[in-house]
Amino acid sequence: MANFNKITNICKLFNKININGTRKLINNSIDSRNIFTTNAKYDLMEFFDDKKNWGVQEVKSGRSWNKEELRLKSNADLHKLWYVLLKERNMLLTMEQEAKDQTRLFPSPERIDKVEDSMENLEVVVRERNKAYHELETGENGERPGKMETSVFGLRYYYKMCEYVVPKHMNKRWHKKYQFYKYDKDTEAFLLKYREKLYMTKRRKQRRDFNHVIGLLNRFPNMDMEALKHHYPDVDINKAKASRKYGGHFAPK
Amino acid sequence: MRITNLLFSRVGKWSKQYSNLPDRYIKRAMEQVYWRNPKGIQYKPNAVIQRKKYLFTLNRPWTAEFRQDNAPGKRHPKVFVEPIKEWSFFRGDRVEILVGKDKGKQGIVKQIIEERNWVIVEGLNCELKQLGNDKDFSGVYIRSEKPLLVTTEIALVDPSDLTATPIEWRFTEDGQKVRVSTRTGRIIPIPATAEETIDYKTKATYKEQPKDTGANEVTDITFVPKLCTFEMDIMENMGIKEDRIPAKSYWY
Numbered sequence: 001m002a003n004f005n006k007i008t009n010i011c012k013l014f015n016k017i018n019i020n021g022t023r024k025l026i027n028n029s030i031d032s033r034n035i036f037t038t039n040a041k042y043d044l045m046e047f048f049d050d051k052k053n054w055g056v057q058e059v060k061s062g063r064s065w066n067k068e069e070l071r072l073k074s075n076a077d078l079h080k081l082w083y084v085l086l087k088e089r090n091m092l093l094t095m096e097q098e099a100k101d102q103t104r105l106f107p108s109p110e111r112i113d114k115v116e117d118s119m120e121n122l123e124v125v126v127r128e129r130n131k132a133y134h135e136l137e138t139g140e141n142g143e144r145p146g147k148m149e150t151s152v153f154g155l156r157y158y159y160k161m162c163e164y165v166v167p168k169h170m171n172k173r174w175h176k177k178y179q180f181y182k183y184d185k186d187t188e189a190f191l192l193k194y195r196e197k198l199y200m201t202k203r204r205k206q207r208r209d210f211n212h213v214i215g216l217l218n219r220f221p222n223m224d225m226e227a228l229k230h231h232y233p234d235v236d237i238n239k240a241k242a243s244r245k246y247g248g249h250f251a252p253k
Numbered sequence: 254m255r256i257t258n259l260l261f262s263r264v265g266k267w268s269k270q271y272s273n274l275p276d277r278y279i280k281r282a283m284e285q286v287y288w289r290n291p292k293g294i295q296y297k298p299n300a301v302i303q304r305k306k307y308l309f310t311l312n313r314p315w316t317a318e319f320r321q322d323n324a325p326g327k328r329h330p331k332v333f334v335e336p337i338k339e340w341s342f343f344r345g346d347r348v349e350i351l352v353g354k355d356k357g358k359q360g361i362v363k364q365i366i367e368e369r370n371w372v373i374v375e376g377l378n379c380e381l382k383q384l385g386n387d388k389d390f391s392g393v394y395i396r397s398e399k400p401l402l403v404t405t406e407i408a409l410v411d412p413s414d415l416t417a418t419p420i421e422w423r424f425t426e427d428g429q430k431v432r433v434s435t436r437t438g439r440i441i442p443i444p445a446t447a448e449e450t451i452d453y454k455t456k457a458t459y460k461e462q463p464k465d466t467g468a469n470e471v472t473d474i475t476f477v478p479k480l481c482t483f484e485m486d487i488m489e490n491m492g493i494k495e496d497r498i499p500a501k502s503y504w505y
Contacts, residue, residue, distance in 0.1 A: 060452065062465035064275060074475040075486040088464075110278035117275055130482045142482075145504055153296045161504045168505045178294075212333075220335045220404070227338040 046087065047094040059108045064117040070125040082122055089115045150181035154191045206234060213240045218247070263307070264314055265367025267340055273450035274315060282315035283307065285325060308332070309368035311400065334370055335404050339422055341432055342372050342403050345446025347410040349417035350401065353378055359410055363398070371400035372407060413439045 053059050070078065092112045099106035127143070134142030149159040159178075164171055181187070213235045216223060228237065240246060269279055285304040290297060308329040312318035342348065346362045360374040379396045386392030401407050408417035411434040418434040420441060425431055432441040445455060453459040461467065479486060488495065 060462045062459075062462055063273075065466075065471075069471050072472070072474045072476055074477060075479075075483050076490050077475050078483070079487050109282075110274050113275045113278040113281065117277055126483045130484075133480065133482045136480070151294070151296075155296070157298065163502045163504055165500070165502060167503045174505070215331075215333055216335065219333050223335055224338055227336040230338065231336040 047091055048098070049091060049095050053107065055104065056107050057105070059111065061108065061111050061114060064114040065121055067121045067125055070122055071128075075126075075129070078122055078126060082119070085115050085119050085122070089119070152179050152181060152187070154181050154184075154187045155194075209235050210240060210243075211245070213237065214243055214245045217241065218245075263309075263368055265340070265365070267343065267365045267447075268313070268367040270447075271344065271364070271450055272313065272315070273452050279315050283319065283323075285323070287325070309366065311366065311371075311373075332369070334368070335402075337370060337404065340365075340367060340403075341420060341422065342407070342409070343443055343447035344449060345444030346441075347412075348372070348374060348407045349410055350374065350377055350407055351417070352401075352406045355379075359415070366400060369400070370403050372403050373398045373400055374407065409434075409441055411437055411439055412441060413437055 049059075065081070070081075073081070089112065092115065096106045096109065096112065098104075131141045131143065134140055144160060146158055146160040148156055151157055164174065168174065209232050213228065213232050216228065217237075217240060225237065264279055264283070269276075272279075286301060287304075288300075288302040290300040292298075304323065304325070306329070307314070307319075307323050309332075310319075310322060312322055342362055342365065344362055344365060347359055348362055349359050350356055355377045358377055360377040362372050363375040364373040366372070376398070378399045378401055380399050382395045382397060383392045384395055409420050409432070410416065411418040413434075414437065418436045420432045421435050422430055423433045425440075432443070433439070434441055448455060481489070
């Protein structure tokens, strides 16, 4: 019984917190009317587009926010804009899924990319500001630390560090999960073959480019050589011209 | 360079300019990913298997026709495209045609396909296509422009004497890059239509859409430099106080 009372009390507490929270949100959203473009509805229909845009061929929209513009905005504005964008993205993804379900056309799918571009740019700007603060105050950038590590397979990769409650030497689970490279005969054999494969891919690309340049030289004898050098910097053009595949009686259309 | 970047860089700047679509969308619309490695500890993280060779025709990369041209499993003979140093033909340019039955005629550039060094000149170099011909019905003829190679098949027209001329990119004294006719030395200005997109004629005449943020609001500077992080500022604005001292933690 005592437990049940406790739970009900906790529920009540949560309810209170929730009510306060929503009230605050509503007040804030009214203050930020300069960015809001749609009427506040606060129901599930917010996940759907305006009814005018249902079943149309195209919905016109502007471009995404770029970093220069976002740098002009205060933190509070960016915070509001983030939620505007998030809601818009939710709406677009819902509409896309709905269109897919009903095998209808989802008009102007590039809107999703525009919103996501804006969100990415916004995140970059926020991180810039935080980095500036941390570098000024602590001398470090305050980003999630990481370093280059060698994986069990002997390949280098960027290891993103995590925050743990216990130090490294006590964390058995971490040691089990993250194993880095230690000398191993089989891995060395693998690496030898892997590097050979990479080398062969590189060689193949070089040969392909070389042959392509010969093909170009045969087809376009009056080609701009500087442009050719710019596009294929690794190809020795004199060597290509010396090749037996160059010139001859080959006359393509 | 990643394969995705390589793939993406193939769609020329001027061939997608008129469509006014974000690069991200064009990439998403044209790519064909057959396999992506799942996230986690991998021998090859982020490995992607996708189509690398695309056939570029008059169909733009974000259209269904392009997808049909490059359907999975479809292969095409290799296309040799002459490398060009700098693109110098823009929408709205007056050009003279040097080959074909319209040789010597001048027209306006309507569309650019940079991937193939192609340009479409309005109303010139046309072909007639017979559609829907039957035993009883002769079909309908449809006229459509054929593309022209910018390297050999067209030349820009000098505005001073209205004749074709080879051009060169030079710098003016103000440091502006301009096209100059090598015959007369006159500057060939880039037409205003080069900036035109499907959504607007010029940037100034863009009609704002209901969800757009107004130009004044975008340029309005609300940023105030403050010695705090983004999160600290937001917490202060919202009246959230956080005095708890976090427990000791370890980063590794």
